Amino acid sequence: MVERSDGTGEGPEAAGSAEVLDRPLPEGVRRKVVTIAGDAFGGLTMAELPPQLRQYARFTPTRRAKFAGNAMAAALESHPLFRQRIGEKFREAQPELAEALESGSPPAAADPLDVAAAAYVLRPAGWVKLVAAASEEAQRARAERADEDAARELERLRAELADARSAARADADRMRAELDAARKEADTLQRKLRSAVSDVRRGEAAVRKAAAELEDVRSAAATDKAAADSEARRLKARLAETEGALEASRRAVREGRSVEDMRLRLLLDTVLDAAQGLRRELALPPASVHPADTVEAVEPGRMTPKDVATRALSETDPALLDQLLALPQAHLVVDGYNVTKTGYPTMPLEKQRLRLLGGLAVLAAQTGAEMTCVFDGAELAAPVLLAPPRGVRVLFSKPGQTADELIRQLVRAEPPGRPVVVVSTDREVADGVARAGARPVASALLLKRLSRT
Secondary structure, eight states, X not given: OBOOTTSSOBOHHXXXXXXXXXXXXXXXXXXXXXXXHHHHHTTSXXXXXXXXXXXXXXXXXXXXXXXXXXXXXXXXXXXXXXXXXXXXXXXXXXXXXXXXXXXXXXXXXXXXXXXXXXXHHHOOTTHHHHHHHHHHHHHHHHHHHHHHHHHHHHHHHHHHHHHHHHHHHHHHHHHHHHXXXXXXXXXXXXXXXXXXXXXXXXXXXXXXHHHHHHHHHHHHHHHHHHHHHHHHHHHHHHHHHHHHHHHHHHHHHHHHHHHHHHHHHHHHHHHHXXXXXXXXXHTOOSOSOOGGGGSOOOOOOOOOHHHHTTSSOOTTOHHHHHHHHTSTTOEEEEEHHHHHHHHOTTSOHHHHHHHHHHHHHHHHHHHOOEEEEEEOOTTOSSOOOOOOOXXXXXXXXXXXXXXXXXXXXXXXXXXXXSXXXXXXOOHHHHHHHHHTTOEEEOHHHHHHHHHTO
C-alpha cells in the first residue's frame, strides 16, 4: 500500500487513478455508472456536490436519472473527490462486491456490467482491464443474441417460405380449375353475344325508322304550334291594345271630370270666401243694387299672396306666414326633407318626419288652412308606414320622380287665383312655383313659426 501525505496510507483507488481508458466507456457500463451515482446522490450534502450538479439536488431519483445523467457521468470523470464520495456510498451499499474488487478477485457469478461499473467508480488496481473485459463480454453477448435472433428469424422465414410454396401450389391448382371454367363460360357467352348483337342490330334498325317517323311528326307539330303561337300573340296584342285604349279613355274621362270638378269647386270656394271677406271689410248694405253700382270705376281687388309681400314684414318674420295662411282658402305646400334637414338634420329620417308633421298638425288646427307635406320617395325600398296627422296631407314622390317635381305638379293643379304658399329653401323650386303663381317662403320661416306652437 502507498503512503498518503497525511501518513494514513493510500488505498487502491489512488493507485488505480493513474490508469486511463483508451476508448469510450461502453454504453451498458455507462448506464450502470449513472445508476450508481444516482442512488448515492441523495445521500450527499449540497456542499459535497460539484457546482454543476447542485441544481439537481431536489430532483426525484427518476427525474435525476433522466435529466442529470450526462452531468453525473461527466462529474465522475472530472471530479475525483465526487467520485470518491460516490465510491464510499457504494461500499456502504454493496460491501462484498467492493471488497472483492479491491482485493483483485471479482465474483465470477456477478454481471460483467455491474463489475465494470463498480470498478469505474471505485478505481481499484486493474479497473481499466475490468471495464475492457466487461465491454468485450457485452459485445460477445450481443453477438450471441444476434446469432440466436438470426437463427430464429431464418427458421421462421424457412417456415413461411414452405407455407408460401404450399399455398402457391394450391392457388395454382385452383386458378387452373377456374381458368377452365372461365373458358367454358366464355364460349357460352360468346355464342350469346353473337345472338344479342344480331338482335341489337335489328332493334337499331327499328329505332332508326321510328325516330325518322317521330321527327316528321315533331316537325309538323312544331310548324302548327308556331303558327298557333303567332296567331295567339297577334290576338293578345290586339286585345291588350283594345283594353289599354278603353281603360285610357275611361281614366281620361274620370280624371278629367274629377280634376275639373275639384278645380272648379276650389275656385268657387275661393271666390265665395273672397266675396264674403270683401263684404265684411266694406260693410256693404244688403241692397242688391245701388246708384253707385252704375258708375264705372276700378273696384278694390281681393288680397293675394303677392299683396302680403308689400307689407312691412321681414322675410324671416313668422307673422308673414300667419298673414299668408289667413288668406281665404290658402294652401300650404311643404318641401318636407328640405325643412327637416334645415332644422334638425342629425335626427333619423323617421323622427324628422314625425316631428315636422306634428308641428304642421298644430299649425293646421290653429289656422284652418289646407296643408300638404311632400317627401322624396324615389330612394325608398318599400312604402313608408305612416299615419298622417289630422289636417295634414302627406305625399311621397313616385319612383323616378323627385319631391320638387311633385311640388310643381301640386302647384299647377291649383286653379288660378287660389292662394298657394310653398315652403322650400331650394332656389330652383322657389323660382318654379313663383312662375306658376305660388308664393315661396324659406324653410327657416316655417321652423320659427312652428317653434312658437
